[in-house]
Structure formats: structure tokens, C-alpha cells
Amino acid sequence: MIAIGSLLLVVTISLLVTRVATETLTATGLSREVARFQARSAFTGAGFTTTESETVVNHPVRRRIVMGLMLLGNAGLVAGVSSLMIGFTRGDREHAGIKLAELLAGLLALVWVSRSKRVDRWLTRRIRAMLARYTDVPRRDHADLLQLAGDYAVAELRVEQGDWTAGRTLAELALRDEGIAVLGLTHDGVYHGTPYGRTRVEPGDTLVLYGRGGDLEELDRRPAGPAGDRAHAESVEQAQGRY
Numbered sequence: 001m002i003a004i005g006s007l008l009l010v011v012t013i014s015l016l017v018t019r020v021a022t023e024t025l026t027a028t029g030l031s032r033e034v035a036r037f038q039a040r041s042a043f044t045g046a047g048f049t050t051t052e053s054e055t056v057v058n059h060p061v062r063r064r065i066v067m068g069l070m071l072l073g074n075a076g077l078v079a080g081v082s083s084l085m086i087g088f089t090r091g092d093r094e095h096a097g098i099k100l101a102e103l104l105a106g107l108l109a110l111v112w113v114s115r116s117k118r119v120d121r122w123l124t125r126r127i128r129a130m131l132a133r134y135t136d137v138p139r140r141d142h143a144d145l146l147q148l149a150g151d152y153a154v155a156e157l158r159v160e161q162g163d164w165t166a167g168r169t170l171a172e173l174a175l176r177d178e179g180i181a182v183l184g185l186t187h188d189g190v191y192h193g194t195p196y197g198r199t200r201v202e203p204g205d206t207l208v209l210y211g212r213g214g215d216l217e218e219l220d221r222r223p224a225g226p227a228g229d230r231a232h233a234e235s236v237e238q239a240q241g242r243y
Contacts, residue, residue: 014072018043021069023127028061032156033186033206038062042069117160121220151212154183157220161203164228165219171197178232179239180211180219215239 018039025035038056056062113119159166165173170182185195186206192199201207209216215235222228 014043017069017072019123020127021065023124024065025056025062027128028059030056030062031208038066039069042066043072117158151214152210153213153216154208154210155213155216155220157207157209157216159201159203159205159207162224163203164222164224164232165201165207166203166224167201169198169200170195173201174232174236175209175211175219177239178211178215178219178235179242180209180215182207183210184208 018036021039021043022032022036025039026032030038038053041053056066157165175182182195184191184193185199185201185208186192187202188204209219218231218235222231
């Protein structure tokens with residue numbers, strides 16, 4: 001039981017390490033999807049050779065982050081395999097099934113937590129606050145171009161089933177009336193810059209948005225249905241009062 005618990009702890013730490021690395025790489029100017037892929041690739045030692053990888057190794061800060069991930073990934077792999085071997089070699093065969101069930105249950109729980117939208121938002125806020133307080137990671141390369149000052153920010157919004165944005169065209173969403181600009185949309189892994197109003201937003205898509213940080217967070221939490229429509233109307237009214 002101790003060995004299996006140690007393995008689950010190693011996996012948990014690994015997930016947190018790649019999560020922190022993703023946010024750090026995002027802070028250097030990478031999109032969140034690219035940052036997540038590169039962080040996991042470096043941590044697992046997959047070593048994919050792509051144009052995106054070149055943008056990482058040619059950037060001094062990103063290169064240091066990736067080097068640290070490679071070192072931690074190798075150490076985590078050795079610890080995980082060792083714990084797994086110890087856990088299944090000790091004891092009799094009668095308890096092997098129980099140990100396997102415990103391991104699978106723990107891994108499934110970790111997968112559920114890692115895919116939870118609420119946990120993701122909570123971790124993102126905490127990690128960004130810690131990075132801002134304890135590191136000097138440079139701001140996004142496009143910060144000056146977009147004048148990301150005060151409350152304004154660029155953010156990615158992952159569209160889930162049941163979100164207010166799901167199943168509607170950009171024209172129907174009318175986010176511009178709320179003071180939010182749609183810079184791009186990723187659908188089925190393909191990025192579309194400055195999409196048209198007739199573009200339909202589907203669950204699984206990722207929107208790249210520019211606006212006030214508070215407005216973007218509220219939009220991310222907005223549910224489908226009448227409640228979401230009322231929130232949209234209130235946001236439009238507030239935006240009109242600002243300009």
C-alpha cells in the first residue's frame with residue numbers, strides 16, 4: 001500500500017510540475033495548447049521535432065524551463081517504476097488483484113481531477129499568482145502590441161458542453177457588444193485567425209479572446225440558457241456604460 005501510495009504521489013507531483021511549466025511557458029508568449037504539449041513532451045522525454053519545438057529551444061527562458069522538465073521527468077520515471085516494482089513484488093499473489101484495483105482507482109481519480117474545469121481554473125489562478133510573486137518570467141511578447149495594461153488581457157477559453165458559447169455563431173454571441181474581441185478560434189486542432197461572424201462555436205473548440213480580465217472570467221463561467229442570456233445582457237449594458 002505504501003509503495004502504491006508513493007507511485008500515486010509521484011504521478012500527482014508530475015502533473016503539478018507540468019501544470020506549472022505550462023503556465024510558465026504561456027507567460028513567455030506561447031499559446032496554452034502549444035505550452036501544454038511542449039511541457040508534457042519535455043517531461044516525458046518524447047522529444048518531438050517540430051517548428052513549435054524550435055520556438056522553445058531558441059528562447060533562453062523557455063529553454064531553461066524545458067531543461068528542468070527533462071531532469072525532473074527522468075527522476076520521476078525512475079521513482080515511479082521503482083515504486084511500482086516494489087508494490088507488486090512484495091506480498092503474495094492473492095493480494096495482487098487488490099493492489100491493481102487500488103492503483104487503477106487512484107489513477108482514475110487523478111485523471112478526473114486533472115480534467116476538472118473547476119480545478120483547472122483554481123490551479124491556473126494560484127500558479128499565475130505564484131509566478132508573478134516569486135519569479136521574473138518576462139511578460140508575453142505581444143503585450144506591448146496589444147497594450148495589455150490595467151484590466152485588459154488575452155486569454156484562451158475552452159468551450160465545454162453546457163457553456164453559453166457552445167452551439168452558437170459568433171454573430172449570435174455578439175461578444176463585441178460586451179467589449180470582448182475574438183482574435184481566433186481552434187477547431188479540430190486547426191487554428192482560424194479572425195473568424196467570421198457565421199463561424200459556429202462547438203464544444204471542444206478554443207476561443208482566443210481579448211478584453212477585460214474580469215469579463216473574460218465571467219464569460220468562462222457563464223452557463224447556457226436564460227441565465228447566460230441575462231448575464232450577456234448585463235455585460236452589454238455595463239460595456240455601453242464604460243464607452
